[in-house]
Amino acid sequence: MTSFDVIVIGGGHNGLVAATTLGRAGRKVLVLEAAGEIGGAARTEEFFPGFRVSSIAHVLNRLHPEVVKILELEKHGLAFERQATPSVALSTTDDPLVLRGAYGESLDGATDSEAAAWRELRALLFRYAGILKPFLARRPPDLADMSLSETSALAMAGLSLKRLGKEDMRDFLRMLLMNVADVLDEHLEDDRLKGLLAFDAVLGSHLGPRSPTSLLGLYYRLAGEIGGVPGAQLLPKGGMGAIIAAMGASASAAGIVVRSNAEVAKILVEKGRAVGVALQNDEQIRAKTIVSAINPSSTFSLVGSRELDTGFVRKVKNIRMMGDAAKLHLALDRPPEFLGVRTEDHRGRLVIAPSTDHVERAFNPSKYGEFSPEPVMEITLPSLADPSLAPDGACVLSAVVQYAPYALGEGWEAGKPKFLNAIMAQLEAHAPGIAKSIRHTELLTPLDIEQRYRMPGGHWHHGELQADQMLMSRPVSGAAGYSTPVDGLYLCGAGSHPGGGVSGVPGLNAARHIIAMKA
Amino acid sequence: MAKTARKTNASTRPPRAALQGHFRTLRLPSPLQPRIDALAKTEDWYTWAGYKAPLSLWDEELEYFTIRSQAAAFDISPMVKYRIEGADAEAFCNRVTLRDVSKLKPGRVHYTAWCDDAGHVLDDGTLFRLAPTHFRLCCQERHLPWLLDSTIGFDVMVEEETEAVAGLALQGPTSLAVLRDAGFAGVEKLKIFDLAEFPHESGMVAISRTGFTGDLGYELFVPAKLALSLWDRLFEVGRLHGIRAIGYTALNRARIEAGLIVANADFVTAEHAIRGDRLRLPDEIGLGFMVDAEKPHFNGRRTILAARANRSMKHVLVGLEIEGNIPAEHAIVYHRQKREVGLVSAAIWSPMAKRNIAIASLSRPYGDTVTDDLWVEIYAMRELKYERLMKRARIVPRPFIKLERRTANPPANV
Known part of the structure; x- marks a missing residue:
């Protein structure tokens, strides 16, 4: 039997990035994927005969350029469309507002004064997100034990802060932990624009726009870039699975062996050191380095609390990771028509979040275990740009819907049909007639996402991405920076710094860390 | 996964106020208080873990010599006690404490210590193995939250039994004679650190050949409601063997002679230390002998072994x-x-x-x-x-x- 230097648990995008980076550095790497195919929550899947959709992640906005470069993704079939996808703030009472270019380089449908205010705020947000960007790209600072290069990188970030000038620096620090609603109120008037920005700030987290620190979510988004354009977004041709296909090809080229239907049952630890894994079928595979791309709490469950310290187990148990977002897939007879939206703009990202207050009100019930009666959502119609995703003339709708608390008080079995009704009422209000064109509906609650994609809490970030669970506290102190208390065991998934979204950064950083450790 | 519901299950709790009567009595009486009060000529009290406890009762010099030449009865009821029970009790204790618990046979006691993740000593104490799946941990400080968090992933329950179980140390050269004459048949068979249960009235008393004096001696644990009758049973027959009650000052002298350390007197426990440089690894307070690098994982292992390897003690x-x-x-x-x-x-x-x-x-x-x-x-x-x-x-x-x-x-x- 072939022996491997490294076993990567989980063939999601971060697992593939870590595996390929290590493989290209000369390691013999085996990727173990529990499901029948690689890709995790970034697959393209058929949800109804002839209809395919990006499973969870459906908008690409932060795939890191170094990941594209190192994995040679473009050589392996990834094609970026040069035209950025617009974001459309839908409204039932007004015309939609369209943010064109990279996150609203221009604004359609706003007054001149609002457009000017937005230009100013947009520049400010990008400037400040730019300060955070290096922190969100590198390994998190290790307060106890930092190498010279890490220290100097941190110093550079400090320097860029200094370069801002006194006023800007003061404002950056003032705003850092603010809630997004207050920031928007300081700058903008238009409810549609504020609603969209508020929605984007809290997308994928258990926060409302008025929750302290909610602005960080927007910074996180704007620190991403696509094709060298900060803030840009696109719907990948072929769905998110196309990214995975390119990564898979890159992995093969690097000699990575991928085994699917290989669910790890246990991480084997001997004298404080990870020495291999045992699969569900009791097969044992040994390797000197074990890299886990799966959720941190799942990872440490595989280790078992007997091999870990009490304080550490307590910290892992306290990671907040109850998802609050659902995913909706509709197979439609024909493309829907959203009120006032130009035909070509239907290819963009359509957002139902009519105001900050609306988003906040949608959030409120979720704190008490109830879903939003008037949910907010981000809708894409990927088959418009890529007809291969749906049969002739038909259309796929993919939407991320908030808020859908993982621990729904009444339970999701009872709650799911009611929540679907609430979602459909919103869709029908914005795209009259859509309900009549539905051939098939698939609604994935956080519970479904948990079960289908093995993500505890159904949380696509593998843990809330909030200030207390970022940087050296992600996923917990003691396991930040990709090393864990178990020698030879590393984390490389979204649960590690910087966090989720299809970026590949945790995977890349973890691999680089492992390579540097060895040297 | 069995965990104790007693301290954590909010729904079965009586209203909060009812649970918080402790502050009305600043020094709780021990189950043995009536007997000790009757002997307390010096009225020389201190607080031991929230309990009223004597520093001396009649004469601290003579109390000390009671330990060394007679039989000294010292009330250890205030000692913090945890009941640890379940299929994984051994594995649980092995993960929490430093010594290898798989080597601790039922009917045996060992002196051990436990650390936090950073290897800093949380406390030292004695671990009694009453049965294959039943342990009692005795110590100076309270650790219930830590122990409960340590149960994650183990089929074990941990319950505080400080109030439910009374303890009495009987130490000194005539201590065996007292127990023998009190009718604890077979108690003479106990070797040092042995433990056995004996009937007492309606219940059982656990007698171990352990103590804190470096002398011949025993420790007796009994349900609190049987504490007074146990005391009377010993004192009735003990008179001719010179049994006397003693306070902490006398015991403290004996323990110093025996070279034993006291948490928060000879070292500061990790959860009490305010200053970062007061934390201590086991090797820094003479407990390095407990650390067993060959046994399965235990709390603090990584840092303790690293400190040894780096010689950074x-x-x-x-x-x-x-x-x-x-x-x-x-x-x-x-x-x-x-x-x-x-x-x-x-x-x-x-x-x-x-x-x-x-x-x-x-x-x-x-x-x-x-x-x-x-x-x-x-x-x-x-x-x-x-x-x-x-x-x-x-x-x-x-x-x-x-x-x-x-x-x-x-x-x-x-």
Whole structure:
């Protein structure tokens, strides 16, 4: 039997990035994927005969350029469309507002004064997100034990802060932990624009726009870039699975062996050191380095609390990771028509979040275990740009819907049909007639996402991405920076710094860390 | 996964106020309080873990000699006690504590300690294995949240039983005779650190050949409601064997002679330490012998072994013999009479060893590789004036006294 230097648990995008980076550095790497195919929550899947959709992640906005470069993704079939996808703030009472270019380089449908205010705020947000960007790209600072290069990188970030000038620096620090609603109120008037920005700030987290620190979510988004354009977004041709296909090809080229239907049952630890894994079928595979791309709490469950310290187990148990977002897939007879939206703009990202207050009100019930009666959502119609995703003339709708608390008080079995009704009422209000064109509906609650994609809490970030669970506290102190208390065991998934979204950064950083450790 | 519901299940709790009666009695009475109160001639009390406990009862000198020549009864009910039970009880104890619990047979007791993730000692105490899946952990400080969090992933329940279980230490050369005459048949078969249960009235009393005196002695644990009748049973037959109740001052002398340390007296426990440099790894307080690198994982293993490998231990706990006869309590330890290298945490003139002895914490390398030319600075108050004495100190092994009767088999049947 072939022996491997490294076993990567989980063939999601971060697992593939870590595996390929290590493989290209000369390691013999085996990727173990529990499901029948690689890709995790970034697959393209058929949800109804002839209809395919990006499973969870459906908008690409932060795939890191170094990941594209190192994995040679473009050589392996990834094609970026040069035209950025617009974001459309839908409204039932007004015309939609369209943010064109990279996150609203221009604004359609706003007054001149609002457009000017937005230009100013947009520049400010990008400037400040730019300060955070290096922190969100590198390994998190290790307060106890930092190498010279890490220290100097941190110093550079400090320097860029200094370069801002006194006023800007003061404002950056003032705003850092603010809630997004207050920031928007300081700058903008238009409810549609504020609603969209508020929605984007809290997308994928258990926060409302008025929750302290909610602005960080927007910074996180704007620190991403696509094709060298900060803030840009696109719907990948072929769905998110196309990214995975390119990564898979890159992995093969690097000699990575991928085994699917290989669910790890246990991480084997001997004298404080990870020495291999045992699969569900009791097969044992040994390797000197074990890299886990799966959720941190799942990872440490595989280790078992007997091999870990009490304080550490307590910290892992306290990671907040109850998802609050659902995913909706509709197979439609024909493309829907959203009120006032130009035909070509239907290819963009359509957002139902009519105001900050609306988003906040949608959030409120979720704190008490109830879903939003008037949910907010981000809708894409990927088959418009890529007809291969749906049969002739038909259309796929993919939407991320908030808020859908993982621990729904009444339970999701009872709650799911009611929540679907609430979602459909919103869709029908914005795209009259859509309900009549539905051939098939698939609604994935956080519970479904948990079960289908093995993500505890159904949380696509593998843990809330909030200030207390970022940087050296992600996923917990003691396991930040990709090393864990178990020698030879590393984390490389979204649960590690910087966090989720299809970026590949945790995977890349973890691999680089492992390579540097060895040297 | 079985976990105790008693302390954590909010829904079954009575209203909060009803649970918070403790503050109405600043010093809780022990289950043995009526008997101790009746003997308390000196009215010399202190607080032990929230309980009213005697420093002395009639004469601290004579109480000390009761330990060494008769049978001394010392109420250990205030000691914090946890009941640990379940299929994974052994694995749980093995993960929490330093020593290898798989080597602790049912009916045996061992002295152990436990650490946090950083390897800093949370407490030391005794672990009683009452049955294959039933343990009792006795210690100085409260640890329920820590122990409950430690149950994650183990089929075990942990329950505080400090109030439910009374404890009585019976120490001294005639202690076996008292127990024998009280009718605990077979108690003479107990070897040091053995443990067995004996019937007492409606229940059972767990008797172990353990203690905190370095002498022949036993510890008895009994349901609180049977505590007084147990006391009476011993005192009735014990009169002719010289049984007397004692307070902590006498016990403290005996334990210093035995070289035993007390949490938060000789070291600061990790959860009580406010200052970062007061935290101690086991090897820094003389408990390194407990650390078993070969056993399965335990809390703090990684950092303790790393500190050993890096030789980064900063402190060492030593026994000192000091010239003269003035106890050096809380004296500063010097190297070459100049460099401050540590502090004495406990010191007495030892009546048994006839030596001036002390337990001290030193900063390495002093006490580790540099052991010569050590001095202690004693300030002796003499009629409103300090006499400053610089006395030579020599590192000596602990215990300071070794009594054959402590481990003799069978024990002397006085």
